[in-house]
Amino acid sequence: MATVKLWSDEEINKVPELKAVFDDIRAVRKTDFVNNFWRALANQPALLQRTWASIKEVMVAPGxxxxxxxxxxxxxxxxxxxxxxxxxxxxxxxxxxxxxxxxxxxxxxxxxxxxxxxxxxxxxxxxxxxxxxxxx
Amino acid sequence: MATVKLWSDEEINKVPELKAVFDDIRAVRKTDFVNNFWRALANQPALLQRTWASIKEVMVAPGxxxxxxxxxxxxxxxxxxxxxxxxxxxxxxxxxxxxxxxxxxxxxxxxxxxxxxxxxxxxxxxxxxxxxxxxx
Amino acid sequence: MATVKLWSDEEINKVPELKAVFDDIRAVRKTDFVNNFWRALANQPALLQRTWASIKEVMVAPGxxxxxxxxxxxxxxxxxxxxxxxxxxxxxxxxxxxxxxxxxxxxxxxxxxxxxxxxxxxxxxxxxxxxxxxxx
Amino acid sequence: MATVKLWSDEEINKVPELKAVFDDIRAVRKTDFVNNFWRALANQPALLQRTWASIKEVMVAPGxxxxxxxxxxxxxxxxxxxxxxxxxxxxxxxxxxxxxxxxxxxxxxxxxxxxxxxxxxxxxxxxxxxxxxxxx
Amino acid sequence: MATVKLWSDEEINKVPELKAVFDDIRAVRKTDFVNNFWRALANQPALLQRTWASIKEVMVAPGxxxxxxxxxxxxxxxxxxxxxxxxxxxxxxxxxxxxxxxxxxxxxxxxxxxxxxxxxxxxxxxxxxxxxxxxx
Amino acid sequence: MATVKLWSDEEINKVPELKAVFDDIRAVRKTDFVNNFWRALANQPALLQRTWASIKEVMVAPGxxxxxxxxxxxxxxxxxxxxxxxxxxxxxxxxxxxxxxxxxxxxxxxxxxxxxxxxxxxxxxxxxxxxxxxxx
CATH class of the missing domain: 1.20.1290.10 (AhpD-like)
Structure with a gap:
């Protein structure tokens, strides 16, 4: 059980800055599934944005x-x-x-x-x- | 500074079971250089032999x-x-x-x-x- | 599941040296709730006493x-x-x-x-x- | 001794994208001293930029x-x-x-x-x- | 839940090289119980054999x-x-x-x-x- | 190089509460040599006293x-x-x-x-x- 709330899609969709990150995760990964790590980070929007940007640069971008x-x-x-x-x-x-x-x-x-x-x-x-x- | 003696080539060469491992390290790695890790393990012949056998299987053998x-x-x-x-x-x-x-x-x-x-x-x-x- | 028994209040109350520590935990923390960490340490009375004394000094005493x-x-x-x-x-x-x-x-x-x-x-x-x- | 080269100021100054980060480090920290961590990261410009941006956001920005x-x-x-x-x-x-x-x-x-x-x-x-x- | 399948005795018994290790574990430990660690390693026969040989040498052999x-x-x-x-x-x-x-x-x-x-x-x-x- | 000063015997001897701990270390260990760990902890008298008391209880007392x-x-x-x-x-x-x-x-x-x-x-x-x- 997490120390923070895990955000549901319904909750995410009400907050544009969170929805933008989740939309990008789905687009980049080509799947509707977004795992709990991001649902936990949604409590910290700045950390969510920075972490996803880093993961994209480090793990997704070709190298x-x-x-x-x-x-x-x-x-x-x-x-x-x-x-x-x-x-x-x-x-x-x-x-x-x-x-x-x-x-x-x-x-x-x-x-x-x-x-x-x-x-x-x-x-x-x-x-x-x-x-x-x-x-x- | 190590907690154990680092064996020199001269000392290794006097103990056949150690020399056999060092000869094999040199043959497999195609270099005369044997690094300190093995010179420290030489204090524990059984551990030296088992560790080198494992390294050969894990890191050297093709896979x-x-x-x-x-x-x-x-x-x-x-x-x-x-x-x-x-x-x-x-x-x-x-x-x-x-x-x-x-x-x-x-x-x-x-x-x-x-x-x-x-x-x-x-x-x-x-x-x-x-x-x-x-x-x- | 712990590697040791977690002591219930009933069991703690039968052993004066354990009860003394638990009473102090409750008094210092101003709550009746005593968490499992202390119920596990109760198997080792000396360790229980020393750990609680240290926690009081380090985490509770003003500084x-x-x-x-x-x-x-x-x-x-x-x-x-x-x-x-x-x-x-x-x-x-x-x-x-x-x-x-x-x-x-x-x-x-x-x-x-x-x-x-x-x-x-x-x-x-x-x-x-x-x-x-x-x-x- | 590092596994990578530590870049001197002279070398940094020849590479605009590195100089820009070092200039910002000096401006933000209000000191001419730039420690070895950044001189080692200079071998990896993208990692240097991202790490400094994160450090600024996490450790320098008011919160x-x-x-x-x-x-x-x-x-x-x-x-x-x-x-x-x-x-x-x-x-x-x-x-x-x-x-x-x-x-x-x-x-x-x-x-x-x-x-x-x-x-x-x-x-x-x-x-x-x-x-x-x-x-x- | 493991990242790999845990092999049942029935499955182990169909593969001679795995059965040989499990038989030896049971003989050395004088018990029919074989714990999950070995049932997970059974997915990697070479690793299973090497790990069991090492455990026998390190933990079981007298010293x-x-x-x-x-x-x-x-x-x-x-x-x-x-x-x-x-x-x-x-x-x-x-x-x-x-x-x-x-x-x-x-x-x-x-x-x-x-x-x-x-x-x-x-x-x-x-x-x-x-x-x-x-x-x- | 430590992040704190290492206290010399001369400095220790000027502070009775530190000297008392060092005297006890020497008496318990039956040697005049006191290693740097205690000379570093001398900057934090309360931590020095508590740590030495714990070491005596855990490592020196018979069990x-x-x-x-x-x-x-x-x-x-x-x-x-x-x-x-x-x-x-x-x-x-x-x-x-x-x-x-x-x-x-x-x-x-x-x-x-x-x-x-x-x-x-x-x-x-x-x-x-x-x-x-x-x-x-």
Missing amino acids: TLDPLTKELIYIAVSTANSCTYCIHSHTAAARTKGLSDEQYAEFLAVVGMAAETNNLANAMQIPVDKEFLADC | TLDPLTKELIYIAVSTANSCTYCIHSHTAAARTKGLSDEQYAEFLAVVGMAAETNNLANAMQIPVDKEFLADC | TLDPLTKELIYIAVSTANSCTYCIHSHTAAARTKGLSDEQYAEFLAVVGMAAETNNLANAMQIPVDKEFLADC | TLDPLTKELIYIAVSTANSCTYCIHSHTAAARTKGLSDEQYAEFLAVVGMAAETNNLANAMQIPVDKEFLADC | TLDPLTKELIYIAVSTANSCTYCIHSHTAAARTKGLSDEQYAEFLAVVGMAAETNNLANAMQIPVDKEFLADC | TLDPLTKELIYIAVSTANSCTYCIHSHTAAARTKGLSDEQYAEFLAVVGMAAETNNLANAMQIPVDKEFLADC
Whole structure:
């Protein structure tokens, strides 16, 4: 249960600045479904607008990383941060963008391996090799 | 400064089970350079062997995710876990595997965006939409 | 479901050292309601006593930070640590202490922004400016 | 040592879109000093522009939370995320905005207390009281 | 609800490589009960095999740390990482291995204390004493 | 470099309430060496006194967990929280309390394994088995 109200479409439609964002979400994503994240952010119109603008720029606009790779990076961070909502929403998004079972299995293996070695390196406080610092 | 000794090549070469792992690291990576992570793990031969075997299976063996994508996932987890050593070593590895400045810029944007929305979703304790749960 | 029993008032009242803490919680907070955190800690009387004494000193005793500011700091840490229980209990406490919708919106924006830039700074391993170190 | 180049003023001044952001940072902050965070982001002009625009909106624009409270929330998140750079830069900022030793002592006590109880609540998996869920 | 299918015994029994792992889990643990973690990993046979082999080597094989100590270390990490599943499964395992209420109370106190001082040390960016670095 | 002053013995000795804590630290630990953590906390006398009292109760007073086990739990949490200072100070303490190389190797393996499976369980959002919930 959220700490804030989740806005229904009926409520959103009464507030033009919120409706404009929701209309854009629907147009960009080509679906009528708008998930709870945006319905919660509707309580903070400025934050809603800024967050959607950023998501469009970062996750939707074409670039040099393909959309599925970006979703995997997103899930990796969300997993390390234990964000249940984000893990579910971005795993669903990755499936929509073509994530196969084989890719997901490899993704999980990398995430687990990274977490394991992060803790080993942190626990032993291993100094960074000068070779890794040489180029910058 | 590490909590354990970092083994030199001279010391490694005196212990056959360690030398075998280091020889394999050099053969697989096609370089004489072996970074400090392995020199620290050399204090724990069983952990060294198991960790290298896992890294080979997860990060080196061919699969459905390309090597650069795996490195980006690895850096994403390492960043969320604040592992200085792993961020440096895997960013260097990603550069070796062809990471461009444009890709790195997009990667950073995704990592930052994910961390931001993770905290927003956690702070508001947003319930997972039933649509995200429907397929499993 | 907790890993420990949650003590009912009837059970608490049978153990004088527990009853004393619960009586004090009720007196200090001016309410009969005692939340589950304390009912779980009742399994560890020494930890219950020490934790309540610390909470009284840190969160209840007057100081130079106002009570609402302290709650916001508490929620910020709880969000970064993904503590569902603490996010809910301290957001409710902040509401009781007067948190407005506008303040909550700004709070969320700061928390999200901090998490984003934390990950950017960590990912790029940006060295601390000497200007930030000069005063101490 | 950063994973990216830190741009000098001389280099910044040669790129109009970067110079425009740096000029604005200096104007808004009323100081010639621009810290390394922005010099690292200069490698990613779009991310630089978006991040600065967000920071201005979230941390500089007037609102219902005072500037010092926002800095304390920022440091709290940065501490939980172990971001050395952000802890230093925002503690320095908080000092500039008037943080007293007494306030800092209380801030530290709250951050420590929150982290302690976060882990206690997580370890015991305490269920959220229905009273905390009732209002939304 | 998981992002992947949880495999039933009937489904497992139809795939020899999965059945072999499940048979071994049951033999090693001397119980017919196989928990959901393994039923989820069954979607990724290579990851299932490698993870079970590692768990056997790390948690089951005799060594110099007793089994209960290892479980407490496991729960400590799981708590700091907010892993609900792991906290529940390893607290249950610790109970099976003899964890008493007194030991659990002391364990909780240590975990809470560590988290508190971690945040105090991080917030103040305390430099490591040279005495702690002298031996390596 | 710390965000606060580290108090020298000369400065401590001029303030009776600080000197009393430092005298007690030296008496309890049977050494003249007082590490930087306490020299930083000296800026916040109330926090210094409360933290030392808690450490004595949690880490020094005899109980049902032996001192070395408590240090290992402490390092595990500190590693997951990426607290460089605490990892160094408590690994040094564990060595003083008899931590052998074999025990440390096993400890590292458990910490790494826990972090790996935490992320796997979080990524797949595996539901907790009812068997783990049955006893409480």
